[in-house]
Amino acid sequence: MSRIEILDAATSNAIAAGEVIERPMSIVKELMENSIDAGATQITVEIADGGITLIRVRDNGCGMDEEDAQKAFICHATSKLRSLDELFSLHSMGFRGEALASIAAAARVTLSTKEPLAEKGTCVRYEGGQFISCEPIGMPSGTTVEVRDLFYNLPARFKFLKKDQTEANYIQVLIERFILCHTDVSFKFIKNGKTVLQSPGNCDPSSALYSVYGKEICSACRPIDSSIDGITVKGFVGLPKIARASRSEQIIFVNQRLIRSKTITSAIDAAYTNMLMKGKYAFVILDILIPSSDLDVNVHPQKAEVRFSNESMIYRAVYHAIVNTLSAETMSVDYAFNSGNESKETVTSLSPVKAPVSEAAPAVKASVDYSKNIGYSNLYFKQQEKPYEVPAASIEPIPSVPVTEDVPSEEKRTEKTPSMETILDIVPQSREESLHELTSSRVIGTLFDTYILLETKDRTLLMIDQHAAHE
Ligand SMILES: Nc1ncnc2c1ncn2[C@@H]1O[C@H](COP(=O)(O)OP(=O)(O)OP(=O)(O)O)[C@@H](O)[C@H]1O
Ligand SMILES: [Mg+2]
Structure with a gap:
């Protein structure tokens, strides 16, 4: 029957x-x-x-x-x-x-x-x-x-x-x-x-950026506009000082489609190598335009992923677009070092230091951690089931960037469900908050007769150029 x-x-x-x-x-x-x-x-x-x-x-x-x-x-x-x-x-x-x-x-x-x-x-x-x-x-x-x-x-x-x-x-x-x-x-x-x-809708990307993030973030972003191998990369790259604690502000559009992509994320990480402290993620808004014939949009039920016919070309275009834009900048650099245990200490130079941006970035083992993303990331930063390898063979001169990712257990995945705090990551710290952070810090001493060393309440080490502080 x-x-x-x-x-x-x-x-x-x-x-x-x-x-x-x-x-x-x-x-x-x-x-x-x-x-x-x-x-x-x-x-x-x-x-x-x-x-x-x-x-x-x-x-x-x-x-x-x-x-x-x-x-x-x-x-x-x-x-x-x-x-x-x-x-x-x-x-x-x-x-x-x-x-x-x-x-x-x-x-x-x-x-x-x-x-x-x-x-x-x-x-x-x-x-x-x-x-x-x-x-x-x-x-x-x-x-x-x-x-x-x-x-x-x-x-x-x-x-x-x-x-x-x-x-x-x-x-x-x-x-x-x-x-x-x-x-x-x-x-x-x-x-x-x-x-x-409310957005102006006046076709000006800077106005759009301003209407979403306000003045401070806008002033720490640089427009990006580059074309390599028929791939155009537009948008904004954030200076290291506005790097975030999660990937929540790595916003990727391909042909105006909001997507997530391990290849592009890896290229962003590689482009910012040596510029960000550990646990910090670049602020990047990328608007990538590629011929529709090189793109398969029919790979995800919510249209949140696409497949590129040539991943290496995408990787290279994104990497170079970001590196070229950043290398034109003289900027603050955030250094980080691990104190040996889990706690991280940070040194933030408030005086301009030339960023070590090189054409060929050093090899990076980028461990893509999507765990701290905001909730809507269910759509845009979902965990991949398998470890993902960026096709390295044809990415010369950039060294390969193997992306290994721990697939979390079911239990952990639930633990990492979006929280309000992570959503609030997108709110820029106010000037008052920054000043309060400085005034409530403990002075440790001076270094090279040039920098004042401070320990903030959350155990971050701040290094301030005395001249800059005086001014
Ligand atoms: N706001 C709208 N204005 C004009 N036509 C619309 C609008 N919304 C839907 N339609 C019409 O209804 C059709 C069905 O919409 P629907 O969103 O279900 O499918 P789709 O947009 O074609 O594909 P997808 O399921 O990928 O979104 C569209 O193809 C379009 O012709
Ligand atoms: Mg539709």
Whole structure:
């Protein structure tokens, strides 16, 4: 007797939704990508209660007619791809035709949309994967998608959601990433009725950087713009003084797609060799443009990873782009040395010291530690199952950078789930905090009649140039 049954659409969609929709942030990402693909120049994201009770994404893009507004919820229905070949000449964020179907399977969804020349718009409603209604509606052109009561029908998934504030933070960080990359779009983020983020959308990467990080971080970043072997690397590199305690500010876009990549991460580490103290990670925002034919975007259910046809070329382009930009700088260098036990002591020179940047970086055994990343890193810094080797053979003149990574036990992985503290890593230390740190430090003595040595409360050793301090 046959035991195999074909699942009904609602059940199979709910299962498929698990791949695409992990948390409210995943929904915001999919909806913003749809808005960008629709040519929107203004995107407003509104959430209530961490996005669990409400996510509303409004755009001024091309909108849809009634037929498409209904089709959009069908699994594998897309206007962005016609055949598999087109995957390698893709210019859109979406291509699977899965996002709206997945969202509709996991929440109560209302999509209202209108094309610019149409007299009326269309409003389609779904609940838990079930079609509810389709009605005409008066509205400005563009599309608004409202998602309410996420996982109301999937209690097992609901349990895995974090506190509202944590989920809201993930969403905010995600929108900040989009602001940095899609500088031609003006983003607005409204959280529980309050506007907390707004970007100019004036196509100026520096303005976008400023709107996300503020003045201090901006002044410690240098623009990067380099092309090697048809690969363009743009964005910003941070001076060593704004290095972070985690990889949370290593933001990588490939063809405007927010991704994670071991190859690129390794190239960043190699480029900053000798410039950062142990346990510190460079602040880098990279916008890498490569021909679509050299990129496979169809390797991850949340589109958070890509495969390069030539990893070595990517590695080399990123490495040289960063090294060339940094070597043009005279900068402070953070040195670190391990005191023998687990505690680390730091010497921070506050006077300019020439950074030892060389064309051919010394060999580095970069152990990629994703453990301290912020929560949304579930999407962007996920642990790889196998140790990853950067293809070294053709990376001349840069020595190979074997990346070995401990795959943590299940128990440890849970331990390393995102915490508020790690999210707060992205908040720059204020001037007052820095001054307080200095004034509350213990003076140890002087070195070479030039530097004052201080021990801070958190057992960090500061070295201050007396002349600089005097000035
Ligand atoms: N904001 C929008 N404006 C205009 N059209 C939209 C919008 N959102 C969705 N659509 C249309 O609905 C279709 C289905 O969207 P959906 O996000 O489910 O799939 P996709 O974007 O094609 O692929 P992916 O699953 O990879 O995101 C899109 O291909 C697009 O034609
Ligand atoms: Mg989509």
